[in-house]
Amino acid sequence: MTDIGVRAITNRKWLRELVVSALAVVLALVVGAVLIIVSNSAVTDAAGYFFARPADTFTAAASAVRDTYRALFLGAFGGRQQIAETLVAATPLICTGLSVTLAFRTGLFNIGAQGQLIAGALAAGWVGFAVHLPPGLHVAAAIAAGIAGGAVWGALAGILKARTGAHEVIATIMGNYIALYALTWLLTTTALQRPGSHEPISPVVDPSAQLPRFGGTRLHLGLLVAVLAAVLVWWLLSRSTLGLRLRAVGANPDAARTAGINVGRAYVMAMLIAGALAGLAGAQQVVGTDLPLTNGIAGSFGFDGITVALLGRGTPLGTVCAAVLFGALDAGGKEMQAATGTPLTLVTVLQAVIVVLVAAPALVRTVFRIRAERAEAVAAKGWN
Numbered sequence: 001m002t003d004i005g006v007r008a009i010t011n012r013k014w015l016r017e018l019v020v021s022a023l024a025v026v027l028a029l030v031v032g033a034v035l036i037i038v039s040n041s042a043v044t045d046a047a048g049y050f051f052a053r054p055a056d057t058f059t060a061a062a063s064a065v066r067d068t069y070r071a072l073f074l075g076a077f078g079g080r081q082q083i084a085e086t087l088v089a090a091t092p093l094i095c096t097g098l099s100v101t102l103a104f105r106t107g108l109f110n111i112g113a114q115g116q117l118i119a120g121a122l123a124a125g126w127v128g129f130a131v132h133l134p135p136g137l138h139v140a141a142a143i144a145a146g147i148a149g150g151a152v153w154g155a156l157a158g159i160l161k162a163r164t165g166a167h168e169v170i171a172t173i174m175g176n177y178i179a180l181y182a183l184t185w186l187l188t189t190t191a192l193q194r195p196g197s198h199e200p201i202s203p204v205v206d207p208s209a210q211l212p213r214f215g216g217t218r219l220h221l222g223l224l225v226a227v228l229a230a231v232l233v234w235w236l237l238s239r240s241t242l243g244l245r246l247r248a249v250g251a252n253p254d255a256a257r258t259a260g261i262n263v264g265r266a267y268v269m270a271m272l273i274a275g276a277l278a279g280l281a282g283a284q285q286v287v288g289t290d291l292p293l294t295n296g297i298a299g300s301f302g303f304d305g306i307t308v309a310l311l312g313r314g315t316p317l318g319t320v321c322a323a324v325l326f327g328a329l330d331a332g333g334k335e336m337q338a339a340t341g342t343p344l345t346l347v348t349v350l351q352a353v354i355v356v357l358v359a360a361p362a363l364v365r366t367v368f369r370i371r372a373e374r375a376e377a378v379a380a381k382g383w384n
Contacts, residue, residue: 017313023364024311024357025325032350033065036342040064068342075335076328082335084217088289090327092117094226095281096305097312097319098233099154099274103168104314105237106270107250112157112172113278114302115179116150120279122183123149125286125293126192128205138208143225143283150279151272153179158271162264168271176302184295192293202293211288222284227320229277234316236273246270278302307355326351 037043043064046056076086096113103110124146133141157175160166186192187200194203211220237243248256249266257263285297308326312318333347357364364370 020361020364021311021358023368024354027357028350028353031353036065036068037061068340071339072332072336076332084219085331086327087223088218089330090323091223091226092281092285092301093308093323093326094320095277096301097308097323099277100305100309101314101319103270103274105250106246108168110274111169112175113305114298115176116153116275116278117282117298117302118179118183119153120146120150120282121286121297124283125202128209128287129203135208142209142287146279146283147276151276154275155272158268162267200295204291205287209287220288222288230316230320310355310358
């Protein structure tokens with residue numbers, strides 16, 4: 001088969017997966033609409049006299065869904081401030097999603113982006129407030145420290161996998177707990193705790209270590225860094241020799257080993273790079289968004305990165321798009337709750353339904369009557 005033919009098949013497959021992911025989002029919104037209807041007080045009141053005036057129930061249901069989703073959309077994209085908040089939420093998700101995606105493509109399930117993010121935030125935060133350097137150099141040093149911290153934490157799981165056969169899922173999950181409780185403890189020591197404070201919080205990073213912000217919003221330069229990281233991951237996986245080896249190991253480690261590829265080394269490199277990406281997210285959080293270190297610095301970005309990678313179908317571009325979508329849900333959900341009283345947990349339900357549907361593409365095809373060209377499945381092994 002010619003190179004053009006291979007590319008045509010690859011592009012068609014990618015487009016088909018993109019359509020399925022988009023339809024999964026649509027179906028999740030339908031499920032969300034049902035939940036809005038059954039939980040809305042105006043709808044339930046109108047349902048009490050449904051047989052007398054059924055139109056009132058349908059009108060109330062339509063209004064509830066319209067107002068809720070309108071508030072959700074406007075809260076995410078209704079103005080410059082709202083768009084900025086969406087992108088602020090999306091920035092760390094891009095990096096943690098890329099971390100999970102790259103490990104997936106190597107046949108590894110990196111559950112440890114949360115711990116790697118914490119390790120990166122810890123290293124970047126310490127450099128940010130304990131080391132004093134000129135502007136420009138200081139922020140670069142803090143980000144580099146965050147990348148290095150995450151890389152080391154990720155590489156440990158890779159080494160355990162390569163040398164002892166320890167499953168990366170177990171190793172990275174335990175790494176999450178170790179990183180979280182180590183940070184919590186360190187924030188109570190004189191090395192990290194803010195002077196005069198009895199709370200587990202560090203000093204604010206120096207102004208020289210803070211990422212520049214845009215136009216009076218919370219959006220910072222970390223967004224461009226995250227997009228650049230996505231481009232580098234695309235190049236690594238698609239155009240580099242190392243990426244070819246990683247994908248070969250992910251496709252079939254036994255065949256890769258027969259072809260002369262050092263599988264153990266590939267596992268270590270994959271987890272090191274994945275950890276570096278998650279560490280970059282941690283650095284962005286502490287020198288771009290939050291500024292002091294706290295034991296909640298990671299939020300749920302590491303775990304949400306798994307969801308983003310799933311929705312992005314294991315591609316850098318898909319991961320970026322999925323991160324923006326989840327950033328919009330996060331930013332818009334707050335406005336939705338304030339404007340309509342709809343619980344913020346609706347956003348969590350939407351995210352969970354999206355993941356279930358993306359993980360079960362046959363269900364989406366069945367609902368929308370899309371014919372599959374061949375049987376496809378997404379396994380914990382990864383995408384290739």
